[in-house]
Amino acid sequence: MKKVIKKVAALISVLAIVTSFVACGGSGSNAGNASKGQATGKTEGTDKITDVNVCIPTVYDLQDAQKVEDAINKITEERYGIHMILSFVATGNWQQQSNLLLTGSEVDVIASFITPLSTYVKNGQFLALDDYYNNASDAFKALWPIEELKGTSIDGKIYAIPNLRNYGNYFGLNIDEEIAAEFGIQDGQKLTMEDIDQFLRGAHEKYPDRYALAPQGGTTLIGQWSWDGLGDEKYLGVLPDCGQTTTVQNLFDTDDFREFCTWARKWYQDGLIMQDILSNTQPWQTLIGSKKAVSCFDNYAVNKVPGMIRTIVVDAWSASNSYAALSYAVNANTKVPEAAWKAMEILYTDQDVSILLNDGIEGTHYVKNSDGTISFPEGKTAADCGYGMADLYWVTPYSGNAYPLDVNGSSFFGDLKEFNQKTMKSQGFGFSFDTSSVVDQYTACINIMDKYYGALMAGTVDVDSTIEQANKEFEAAGLNDIIAAKQQQLDAYLGKN
């Protein structure tokens, strides 16, 4: 054993040497930070072109990204003295790659996505943008008035700029067009859960070899329903009733949740839902498209699904984190904060850049239609046209200046803005829960939530006994601490506003 101890001691001394080596590297990078101001000062004075790294999520293989980047830079270098280096990161890799990028200064403008904005901010990953916003162009301020940026502020400071998406959702049932017609259900019709029950049973009888109801997100009937997680998509402590209350509750104790699960359970037991829903790998589009299913719950705003009609069960409402869920921010470690902000403004306000970034190059990636919409070139789809971002209008910084895709219709972006304007907002709007005081409880509760939430929402387990069991585990894991912390933070937030 003595020998081993000696070896450990020797190793530690090696480590110490190595450590001092790294420490030098560390101080080197600090020096880099110090010279930050200098570097940007230079760019403003002269015509020097500043590089800005922009990181955007995508789900498609963008083979022509370089061509688009070059086209964008032709504009931005001349007009603004900015050279953008675009990197598109696959959504599936997002969490890992974005987190690594933020450890250094490799990226300047980056999407805040998947991880809650409050977490990014508490980790010191983003720069506060207030000063930059105050000096922003009028066009930018007109696009994002200061009130709207409450949705992306933490502790009263702006940390990100939202992108254009639907901030709220209707929750309802998508139904195969033909079958809906047979049952006399129209697009946009309001339905109660009883109506849906009746329809599903009717459809099951008429089409016994199809599932009446397909899962939405892979393995649950729908990801969420009428509860607001207050910036926490694990729903540990929610505002039920579309956020029209200010009392934070345990999701499993809310009537909203119980009611939904009870219906789901009935449908599951009566064979209206596939029995292996918990391990399903087929998306509902495929299931309904290949005539294996009839309908599926979905949340939506103004966009359409070809071949299906949409109905409304829960009227449109927007959750507290809806603005922040996908927004754009500046890396706290950036060496060129001014240029980064400028790039941000360009991405949001320069129409030519917007069109290139959102739709690609005309003739290569899209063709214009007479009604102002665009289509992918003949025989191509978003997945294989080389630059399918047009289909991902909800990802890019600002798509409102670009052309809408044909499936969405010519008035799409106008409709979207109007929808966002009139959608009912949760009482906790703009609030984002900061988990840092209860992380121990939070990690334990996430595991319990993962265990039961999906199973309950899919109707695969008995509602009452499972909820009872889950609540027992939640109590032991400290869910009440989380709820109390959430309530306290929410009250403070509401008091301030």
Added chain:
Amino acid sequence: MVVKNKSGQIALNIIFTLLTIAAVAPFLLLVSSSFTDEATLVRDGYSFLPGKFSLDAYIYLFQSSMKIVKGYGITILVTLIGTVLSVLFTTLFAYPLSRKEFPFRYFFSFFVFFTMLFNGGLVPSYMMWTQTFHIKNTLWALIFPGLLMNGFYIIMMRSFFNANIPDALVEAARIDGCGEYGILWKIVLPLSKPMMATISLMVGLGYWNDWMNSLYYITDEKLFSIQAILNTIISNIQFLQSSQGSSVASGAAADLPSVGIRMAIAVIGILPILVIYPFFQKYFVKGIVVGGVKG
């Protein structure tokens, strides 16, 4: 050493045939579903014979992405360079560890072993490689971080030298005036072909199958290896299927590659190895002969 009697050989062959089937049958199910028409797959489920034969998945993959061909190029290059460097470094490192007259051998064995238990984690490694060594978005990023040397292989190699290189042989060579490098080159290596072959195989597989380094260190798609391309497609599917996609925005569920395509992706990643491996094995078998003749 082989079993000489016939019934013994038959029994062995039966056992191995069963093992082979067990190993390959699931893979065949995968191959078969990659050749099955998508609608048939959804309706009839999985089977070993494609219900309705279709090449759609492969046509889709190769049409939609010439990158696959490019990705093969990157992978092959990285695998070759990485394997050669790795076997060189590993052998040079392992040999002194196996010499009883090398005074620090216990310390360095421990030094190696320690690396197998403790690691600083991804973020510090990443910061070091990108900020001190600036390898982000270079070919080196696919070769250096993590994969080049593996404590396990060093220790395997050391044990092999320990067990198979007689001290007397080394001592005799030394008396003949042979230097240490000479001994390694002329005496040790020829006796170590099976182990060299095994380790190149393992290291090569490691490089071939690696997608983590691409995930961490490459954002320039031109440098994506084949596995990185395939993995990205699959992780996109997983993201879109989680409810996260739909909670950010409706309409997020974009064109998902079908199950058939996912299966085809897997087949494409493995096929080249299955083609190359037998050629490689030739040397492997040669190594065996040399190893057996010694004594």
Added chain:
Amino acid sequence: MAAVTAVSGKKRKRARRKMTLVLFSMMLPGLVYLLINNYMPMVGLLIAFKKYNYSAGIWGSEWCGFSNFTYLFKTQDAINIVRNTIGYNLVFILLGNVVAVAVAVMLNFLRGKMNKKIYQTVILIPFLISMVVVSYIVYAFLSQESGFLNKLIESFGGEKISWYTQAKYWPFIFVIVNLWKGFGYSSILYYATVIGIDSSLYEAATVDGANRWKQVVHVTLPGLKGTIITMVLLAIGRMFYSDFGLFYQVPMRSGLISSVTDTIDVFVYKGLTQLNDIGRASAAGFLQSVMGFLLVLTANYIVRKIDEENALF
């Protein structure tokens, strides 16, 4: 006389020092690489004791004592998770090595180049398939509605089984999948050692009248002992780790069976994903390493007592 030995002793010493130096020079490239790739980032273990702030970096972040570790113990499931991790590892080590050694020995008994080649190639296939794809394959077998296995059960008149919702099947499924995926690889590792065993030893044994079984016991297994001990010791060092893909992807993330699928890695991943909390992630890794390290030290100590030659260090 005495003077002569002194001189030759000095000479020998010098020669010895030179040899050590040459041997050391051989190790240099690897040494530099290990220092850079493995040792330098170990500074990052400090993160486990810090509240990591991205803009402050490793050195600038505040110390936070052991608070990054508490989440691992506060959960009710802590015992369950540790039990799963260690339990599966023990079974994997035991079964994995027994099967691999058996296959390697049998491979060595085989006659005929062609079939040997085919077997060797084919049993390696599972190792080449990534875990995500393995999860698709497992699904192709186990899917309740379209899975191959349920179709088989049905054609024999049985009831479809809902594999993904019942915890009782999964310990077996994990063992089978792990064995299936890994046995080719470890067999070939062992095989490489088996073929290196001096054939004269077998001949001697044959002369002594040893039958096939006795040859295995007295020649092959002792020849393999070093490799086996190395493999097992190394596996013991990874006792508190688990194959994340196997326990997370293969059960299709089904929550209902988490009592048998949650290992330390899975628990940490599920709890910390989205939080970007590298402090707590490092804390878990740190603890896993330290525990594994202690286990290996103990095991190695025992091996050293019994058989010094085969100890790892």
